[in-house]
Amino acid sequence: xxxxxxxxxxxxxxxxxxxxxxxxxxxxxxxxxxxxxxxxxxxxxxxxxxxxxxxxxxxxxxxxxxxxxxxxxxxxxxxxxxxxxxxxxxxxxxxxxxxxxxxxxxxxxxxxxxxxxxxxxxxxxxxxxxxxxxxxxxxxxxxxxxxxxxxxxxxxxxxxxxxxxxxxxxxxxxxxxxxxxxxxxxxxxxxxxxxxxxxxxxxxxxxxxxxxxxxxxxxxxxxxxxxxxxxxxxxxxxxxxxxxxxxxxxxxxxxxxxxxxxxxxxxxxxxxxxxxxxxxxxxxxxxxxxxxxxxxxxxxxxxxxxxxxxxxxxxxxxxxxxxxxxxxxxxxxxxxxxxxxxxxxxxxxxxxxxxxxxxxxxxxxxxxxxxxxxxxxxxxxxxxxxxxxxxxxxxxxxxxxxxxxxxxxxxxxxxxxxxxxxxxxxxxxxxxxxxxxxxxxxxxxxxxxxxxxxxxxxxxxxxxxxxxxxxxxxxxxxxxxxxxxxxxxxxxxxxxxxxxxxxxxxxxxxxxxxxxxxxxxxxxxxxxxxxxxxxx
Amino acid sequence: xxxxxxxxxxxxxxxxxxxxxxxxxxxxxxxxxxxxxxxxxxxxxxxxxxxxxxxxxxxxxxxxxxxxxxxxxxxxxxxxxxxxxxxxxxxxxxxxxxxxxxxxxxxxxxxxxxxxxxxxxxxxxxxxxxxxxxxxxxxxxxxxxxxxxxxxxxxxxxxxxxxxxxxxxxxxxxxxxxxxxxxxxxxxxxxxxxxxxxxxxxxxxxxxxxxxxxxxxxxxxxxxxxxxxxxxxxxxxxxxxxxxxxxxxxxxxxxxxxxxxxxxxxxxxxxxxxxxxxxxxxxxxxxxxxxxxxxxxxxxxxxxxx
Numbered sequence: 001x002x003x004x005x006x007x008x009x010x011x012x013x014x015x016x017x018x019x020x021x022x023x024x025x026x027x028x029x030x031x032x033x034x035x036x037x038x039x040x041x042x043x044x045x046x047x048x049x050x051x052x053x054x055x056x057x058x059x060x061x062x063x064x065x066x067x068x069x070x071x072x073x074x075x076x077x078x079x080x081x082x083x084x085x086x087x088x089x090x091x092x093x094x095x096x097x098x099x100x101x102x103x104x105x106x107x108x109x110x111x112x113x114x115x116x117x118x119x120x121x122x123x124x125x126x127x128x129x130x131x132x133x134x135x136x137x138x139x140x141x142x143x144x145x146x147x148x149x150x151x152x153x154x155x156x157x158x159x160x161x162x163x164x165x166x167x168x169x170x171x172x173x174x175x176x177x178x179x180x181x182x183x184x185x186x187x188x189x190x191x192x193x194x195x196x197x198x199x200x201x202x203x204x205x206x207x208x209x210x211x212x213x214x215x216x217x218x219x220x221x222x223x224x225x226x227x228x229x230x231x232x233x234x235x236x237x238x239x240x241x242x243x244x245x246x247x248x249x250x251x252x253x254x255x256x257x258x259x260x261x262x263x264x265x266x267x268x269x270x271x272x273x274x275x276x277x278x279x280x281x282x283x284x285x286x287x288x289x290x291x292x293x294x295x296x297x298x299x300x301x302x303x304x305x306x307x308x309x310x311x312x313x314x315x316x317x318x319x320x321x322x323x324x325x326x327x328x329x330x331x332x333x334x335x336x337x338x339x340x341x342x343x344x345x346x347x348x349x350x351x352x353x354x355x356x357x358x359x360x361x362x363x364x365x366x367x368x369x370x371x372x373x374x375x376x377x378x379x380x381x382x383x384x385x386x387x388x389x390x391x392x393x394x395x396x397x398x399x400x401x402x403x404x405x406x407x408x409x410x411x412x413x414x415x416x417x418x419x420x421x422x423x424x425x426x427x428x429x430x431x432x433x434x435x436x437x438x439x440x441x442x443x444x445x446x447x448x449x450x451x452x453x454x455x456x457x458x459x460x461x462x463x464x465x466x467x468x469x470x471x472x473x474x475x476x477x478x479x480x481x482x483x484x485x486x487x488x489x490x491x492x493x494x495x496x497x498x499x500x501x502x503x504x505x506x507x508x509x510x511x512x513x514x515x516x517x518x519x520x521x522x523x524x525x526x527x528x529x530x531x532x533x534x535x536x
Numbered sequence: 537x538x539x540x541x542x543x544x545x546x547x548x549x550x551x552x553x554x555x556x557x558x559x560x561x562x563x564x565x566x567x568x569x570x571x572x573x574x575x576x577x578x579x580x581x582x583x584x585x586x587x588x589x590x591x592x593x594x595x596x597x598x599x600x601x602x603x604x605x606x607x608x609x610x611x612x613x614x615x616x617x618x619x620x621x622x623x624x625x626x627x628x629x630x631x632x633x634x635x636x637x638x639x640x641x642x643x644x645x646x647x648x649x650x651x652x653x654x655x656x657x658x659x660x661x662x663x664x665x666x667x668x669x670x671x672x673x674x675x676x677x678x679x680x681x682x683x684x685x686x687x688x689x690x691x692x693x694x695x696x697x698x699x700x701x702x703x704x705x706x707x708x709x710x711x712x713x714x715x716x717x718x719x720x721x722x723x724x725x726x727x728x729x730x731x732x733x734x735x736x737x738x739x740x741x742x743x744x745x746x747x748x749x750x751x752x753x754x755x756x757x758x759x760x761x762x763x764x765x766x767x768x769x770x771x772x773x774x775x776x777x778x779x780x781x782x783x784x785x786x787x788x789x790x791x792x793x794x795x796x797x798x799x800x801x802x803x804x805x806x807x808x809x810x811x812x813x814x815x816x817x818x819x820x821x822x823x824x825x826x827x828x829x830x831x832x833x834x835x836x837x838x839x840x841x842x
Contacts, residue, residue: 038800040616121590124586126578126583128579192620196621210629211626211630212629212633212796212797237702244688244789244790248700402568409567438577448584
């Protein structure tokens, strides 16, 4: 087995100082974070809400990790890894001396157990499908075998993954919450309640969970990154309306209102200098888009779909949401690798759009339906879209429904147009591949899939597979160029009209310290709990 | 008496069965798939089907309903689809908060509503009566969300007398109870007024006055006990009104009760929780009415339970 590259402990040493914050971190204190909704679970195999996602990251670890505040991979529980030249074998060396919160030392068998558990259908993990590149996945996912044959532990500190196809996203998958390592004995003892009694290797351990009220996370003094975390603890208070959470933050009772600044209060907060100075703005891996069902007339005609792209006045829609976004030109958000810089997208041109409609045989326009989720600001955005469409002769009636109902209609393919707001794709991991398969690829264009445009271009699927077979880190630019091409071809076919990329606005109390990037961390929303600290 | 209670309990059981059936039907025909909520957006069709099978959601409607009932009579409410926690445990952890709020809110309603109703009745037709009845009209029509935020802003944020939402101490309960109290007091003051007006016209009040009893003695000693009867029945009905209104108030004040639990479950199509909370609330309403009916003859011996 020829080795392509070797990331060693040295890489870790180089990676860690990269986050050296401007301020010297201070140890101690308790941070208070609020949320409207309950935390459903802290089981890394189950949790898939944006709010429990970052808490799970603090309680558990995976083989791979991200540099805080960035989308750059760094070694996690594995101090090094090797990739075989054919890209089909990944060998991870575990960091010695890592302990679970229950005191037991982590061994390679725990990794094997954790992966098998996620893939096992009895676990009902929403992340099961992420592991489909591992050899033996199908048999295990269907429940024919208990173990994924491609994962093995030759000794206590080595884990080997054999893949059935080369996949450049595999290291990102190893950094995903679903691959976080859990101790078998704790899972078996707690059974279905493991999500309420989590035991991991992470920087924090769960100290208290009063259902419906609060969770208290306490510093893990034996954490394998010395000096981390900085906080002694953080308290998550649930059941707090965002408006009330904001009042409490203004009163100094809350450090971070987790649901952000409510839309109705946004202008007021940003106009007030003292409050605006406490708000950190950052990009996020999100795109808001309109899907057009390409299997049904009139959207089966590419001219019509391009006309819709040209009809949307994106700047005005950004104004509708008080400038909390930037206009989008393509499916990928600007902070995502593979984004095509310099591409302007479809120009806002009503006359041109009308011409295209006439070319397609719809000179007099047509009637259609626009599905939208019924929470603010989405119905208002839908109205703006409706007016833009009206201007070129398309009469779209708005169907404003609960989230689950819109998702159902999108999956069933009964919705001609959907505004994605409130359900839009936010990347699971920072890689362009994650914006393709489920939402633009053929695999998602099935009954119940998330490809609501039902767009399936087998040629692009082939290109995507080619791009993802480039696993050599030295050829990463070649791979990203391929992805950029794929998204440009998507824009030509225009199954979507990308509208905007939402910005994130996190409010923090004046006493909170740490680099601003930690408060808009692309993989930990709202904040990276492990690295923020209290200044006083 | 015992026969009456037994019959009422049987009726109650039938009502609950009906409630469970209707709720189950509504959730079944809902155009939203709970399995998709569990499986998440990245799940493949195979994952979705496997979860559907494991939860028995691929079974025909009546089989699903029968299974649910079968578990229910064994005291098993099932596990939350998304939290995986036992629904009984989730409800039990939140029920005390809701019951506490129920008692405090009804106490507030009575403390505000009854005196106002009595004052209005004693001043019938005068400006003070009209003013009070107009006020009660406004309070029963005011949106909970607005009143709750208004009280929160004035008394918690501006004046700082009470905490801004939360749970735990006496100070925490004042504002949510007051919100419900102010809004519900209008019903009580109107009923109290009309009942009192009727009683004040009665012969025995005239007799009491004629024999020279003081005004306060007549009102509190003779008129009030006779006028209070509709109020007792009203409390029974009020439990139902309370249960339907609790969602908003619990949300605004961050009160960890079952209303909040239900609201979150509805948004995520977490059917076991929705069913559980609905049944527990229905139980509360049925029991509340039963108790009100049982108390009435203790206050007015003319009422016979049959």
